[in-house]
Amino acid sequence: MGKKKFPKAKKTISKRDLSERLIKLLERNTKEKLTFKQICTELSLKTHPAKMLCKDILGAMISDDYVFESAKGKYTLNHRGTEMTGTFRRKSNGKNSFIPDEGGDPILISEFNSGHAMNNDKVKIAFFAKRKNQDPEGEVVEILERANDTFVGTLEVSKSYAFLVTENRTLSNDIFIPTEKLKGGKSGDKAVVKVTEWPDKAKNPIGEVIDILGKAGDNNTEMHAILAEFGLPYVYPKEVEEYANSIPTDITAEEIAKREDFRKITTFTIDPKDAKDFDDALSIRQLENKNWEIGVHIADVTHYVRPDDIIDREAQKRATSIYLVDRTIPMLPERLCNFICSLRPDEEKLAYSAIFEMNEQGEVLHSRIVHTIIKSDRRFAYEEAQEVIETKQGEYATEILMLNELAGKLRAARFADGALNFDRVEVRFDIDATGKPIGVFFKESKEANKLIEEFMLLANRTVAEKIGKVGHSKKAKVLPYRIHDLPDPEKLDTLAQFIARFGYKIRTSGNKDTVSKSINALLTEVQGKKEANLIETVSIRAMQKARYSTHNIGHYGLSFDYYTHFTSPIRRYPDMMVHRLVTAYLEENAPSASEEKYEELCDHSSQMELIASNAERASIKYKQVEFMADKLGQEFEGVVSGVTEWGLYVELNENKCEGMIPVRDLDDDYYEFDEKNYRLIGRRTHKVFSLGDPIRIQVARANLEKKQLDFTLVDESPKSKK
The missing domain is CATH 2.40.50.140 (Nucleic acid-binding proteins)
Known part of the structure; x- marks a missing residue:
């Protein structure tokens, strides 16, 4: 905003004078939107009549399409020409919209004027003349880039033609399929269809069947359909699996000599009872000085998956494993994630490890990141480890209890620093052999879960600090960080208004520690109350989404200045990137990697994480409906x-x-x-x-x-x- 304010307005100011001042102010601030309060301050409007006159002028300018008012009550000049480029958003009711690239309010595009654009297509539109008291409208004049050309639905096949009937609310017309393009599909089959053309005068797009998923209603069919709807893979390429099958599993003496040997130190894994891919293990031993050495050992995936080999390219494309209600769609071939890399008990495994020397107060005195060889002594399910914690008896009780004590101190220190404490109950389904949900149970995070979580957080934070924390005169080398921005102030205000009806309060301004401690106090206060789940849900919506970036801004939710993902390379591609870069930087003192290349990979990984999360939610919703269908x-x-x-x-x-x-x-x-x-x-x-x-x-x-x-x-x- 301009530093220089306008001269103080006279007690009575003419409409013409105020209009000129207002236009000059908006022209001076084309790169930001101004609230009405900011406008009044900048124009030195102190009296009520002057403010009301300004409001009237703004209203007239908005009506004439000279000024935009956003949904958040902010104003900016309209610099639109007669044509614009942006994103087309299709609705099944025909009231489509266009989102300009340059920002601003959506523009209505009727079905008649859509030019057969499909949802999320990049398009060019032309404006219609503005009708008084009507929203602006336009017409698609060119489709610049198709966002998606494949759809999932159910086939309806007749003697001479067929249609794909979709439940996709963003496609208003069924897809016409010539019978020779059915690929053997029959009525009632779920299929993936590619739109091949949409002639100007045709009501329906024309397509061809790419894949038959199976009969509608079959559990495998429906889970594959959910994956296909989101453009996610539901089968693993044979050539990638064959390549994985050719990878040797022998660990040579030469390789062992390069690594720190932890095979004789007490080591175990703690995972869900149905887990098969164990990508982290903990070791613990007491040192002669009475301090504790804790090893966080992570599967050394990148020892086996080389940059740009066929497995790496597939993993990079997938970016993450996908967890539907009844299955996991792995990022890596099964032989790697469940066998070669998995830290299974009584098997020698290669690991990349963060080793910590800690005192009994939970303070980290020294740490190092090293390649290791380990041998897990025991595989614990979370329930088994929890029983040891609660009864103080069982295998490796001394080690588990000490780890739990140290984890508790790490956790307490994290919350004291302002970390947010979202500790939600997760809903899970009991599923029979056919995939039908037969019961619901609630998964709570207990001490055993939090023990593992705390040491994974410590390892991720330490790795990020090793690379990112450099002197003032030095520039840190490129690394994918896991970042989390400050909450949106407007969303915090909305949250405060919402919780007020339940009698709760939070701070919405002040430094980040003040706000985060206020949110934590709220989350603690609602525990056990009937509104707890609802308030936690609305609170989470007020937060920004965590994502990957090479531009570090810290992690607000964890209250860490440096944070990355290092601990799950079996199921997340960013962890593989971090393993490779950290190895190069620490062992070879390599030059910094390409920021542009890794930022692009970070963006892709963030996007795939979001898509996978949406697919997971869709599978949960499907099972909810299936569970309630007989009720x-x-x-x-x-x-x-x-x-x-x-x-x-x-x-x-x-x-x-x-x-x-x-x-x-x-x-x-x-x-x-x-x-x-x-x-x-x-x-x-x-x-x-x-x-x-x-x-x-x-x-x-x-x-x-x-x-x-x-x-x-x-x-x-x-x-x-x-």
Whole structure:
């Protein structure tokens, strides 16, 4: 914003004078959007009439499309020409929108004017003349780049033609498929179809079948369909598996001589009971000076996977393992992740290790990052390690109890430094041999889980500091960091307003430690309360998403200035990148790697992590609907977990399954959506349904194809508007 303020406005200022001042101010600040308060301050508008006149002028400028007002109440000049480029967003109701590359509000594109653009396509549009009191509209004049040309759906096959019927809400028309392009598909098959053309005058796109997934409703078919919907792989390439099968497993004496030998030091793994890929192990021994040496040993994947070999290229493309409800889609071939690299008990394994000397106060006195050879003595499931912690008895009880004590001190120090304490209960399904969910259970993070978590955090932080923490006059070498930005102030304000209705408060301003400690106090206060899960969910939404970048800004949630991912190279490609770079920097003193190359890899990894997470959520939603499908007509207690203009989302207390009460089924009144306060308000009765309200529902419909549960209201006990 310009440093120089306008002269103090006269007590009475003309509309023309104020308009000129306002235009000059906006022209002077084209790179930032100004709030109304900032505008008044800059224009020295002190009186109420002057502020109201400014408001009127802004309203007229917005109506004339001369000024934009964002959803957050900020103003900027409209610099649009008659054509713009941006992203096309398709909606099945035909009310498509265009998101300009340069920012600004979305522009309406009717189906008639969409030019057969598909969701997320890069397009060029032309503006229509502005109609008074109407949103701006445009027409797609050119498709610059297709975002996606494959779709998943169910085949409907007739004698001479076929269609792919999709539940994709961003595709308004079914895909026409010539019978010779069906690849043997039959009616009722789930298939992946590629759109090959969409003639100008044709209502439907034309496509060909790429793959038949199986019969709709079959568990494997549906899980593969979810992966295909997100563009994720559901089979592993044979040539990659064959290459993995040719990798020798022998560890030579020459290789052992290069490494620190931990084979005779007490070492074990602690993992979920159904885990097969053990990518981390802990060793512990007491030193002569009575301090403790703790080894965090990580599978040395990059010893076996060489840069740019066929396995590396496939792992780089996938970037992460994917965890659906009933299966894991691994990043690496099974022979590597479950056999060669997995730190299985009683087998000699190559590792890349962070070794710490710690005193009994949990302070790290020395650390080093070294290649090692280890031999795990025991494989613990989390439940087994937890039993040792609780009973103080069992195999390796002395070692586990000491590790747990040190982990507790590390954890306490982390929270004292301002780390956030999100400790949510996860919902899991018991699944039978056919993949059908037969029960629900809640997975809590206990001391055994936190023990492992704390030492993994310590290793990741230490590796990041070894490379990133350099003197003021030096530039750190390139490394992929795991970064987490400060919360969005506006989202924090929204969170504060939301929790106020439950009687809670948080600090939304001040330094980052003040804010994070305030959020932690809130999370502690809500523990055990019926609104705990809801408030934790809304709190998480106020946070930024963690991501990968070579530009380190620290990790707000963990309160670390330096943090990376080093401890899971079997399932995350960034960890493989870090292993290679750290090896080069520490052992060979290699020059810094290409920032451009690694930033691009970081962006790809962040994007694939997000897509994998969305696929995981879709698989959970599918199993929720499948689990509730035989409970139609049954009643459950729940809580309003989301409020939208089209209805109320309700999370059931008993099993955490979520469904919707469509607003059309709230037929006792016409309900209006109060977006700011997360509520629906009856126009006539003034009944209010708010986020967090307890509610009783009946299960009305379970649509597996759409992954959608519909509820109806049983106990109408909403609050009245005050």
